[in-house]
Amino acid sequence: MKFIEERSTTVGKMAAVDLGQFRQQLECSENVPSCLESLNALLVANSSAEVASDVLSAVPLPLLFTCLQTDAPQQVQLTCAVLDKLLCHLSASELVKHSHYVELGLQYPGAKVAKTCLQALIRLSGDGAIGDMILAPTMLHLITQLITIDNLQCASLAAKLLLCFSTQPDVLEAVLKDVWLAELGQLLTLSDTIRYRVYDLLVQTCVEGGSKCFAAIKTSCLLDSLMKDLGSNDPLVKMNCIEQLSALTEIPEGIDFLQSNNVLECLYKTLTGSQQDPMEAMLIPGKEVCMLQLSLMLLTLRYSQVLWHTVCACWCRGSVAV
Helix, strand or coil, X not given: CHHHHCCCCCHHHHHHHHHHHHHHHHHCCCCHHHHHHHHHHHHHHCCCHHHHHHHHHHCCHHHHHHCCCCCCHHHHHHHHHHHHHHHCCCCHHHHHHCHHHHHHHXXXXXXXXXXXXXXHHHHCCCCHHHHHHHCCHHHHHHHHHHHHCXXXXXXXXHHHHHHHHHCCHHHHHHHHCCHHHHHHHHHCCCCHHHHHHHXXXXXXXXXXXXXXXXXXXXXXXXXXXXXXXXXXCCHHHHHHHHHHHHHHHHCHHHHHHHHHCCHHHHHHHHHHHCCCCHHHHHCXXXXXXXXXXXXXXXXXXXXXXXXXXXXXXXXXXXXXXX
């Protein structure tokens, strides 16, 4: 490639001479895929922040984002490859400056562009300015909606980014508690898959965020919706529900919540009911493994004296020794 072969001066001087040609080609929509391929090769060969800065000086982000306005898969893929390598060096202030283009990237069809933007936001999520940008209503809505898309990697990145803020009690109480939790409630109706992505996000928020976060989530009644799935006739739904509820035993507030909703009673009925209903036997699967699941919960819950008495009573009524 010409840029690298003629590398005889400083990076800054080469950028001033050669990168201007890239910009001109992109602005004129001239040989765009070839231009992007050359830019990507340059960034692969020179992965330093200095080179990335020089590229961005000559080929600004808005120009690169315009390259996404195409139906050509190759051009989109090359643009994302270039953006990946540039955004990983971008400062928080520069990313905030281009927040409009980040929003466009989160809305772009497919997952490639959204993943690129989410990774940049996660990297800089500890910066206050980035936090304010993410918690702005439009940006927060776009990120939340991404947990519903088919691409699991992109949905996981969106959930990871949301967890960076939902586990901060002050942020959850002041910014996220009302509108954001209401939006999550609406997502519960879309499908079983999406519903359990939402439940997983909520349970992780409770476990990692502590008592204040748990209280906010509990007040929203979203955990009550999770509890209803324990009575589902669908074995897979019930299995996912048990898994989520088991995670709540990691915090005292979660144990109290399980006790107040008679979760152990429900699990015991499920265990004994599998003898009469073949579909129930699919639950872990098998009665023996289900027994192990229940035993694990008992070992966790025994640290609460009140719950331990409840467990003993539950098992004794089934003529099973504790």
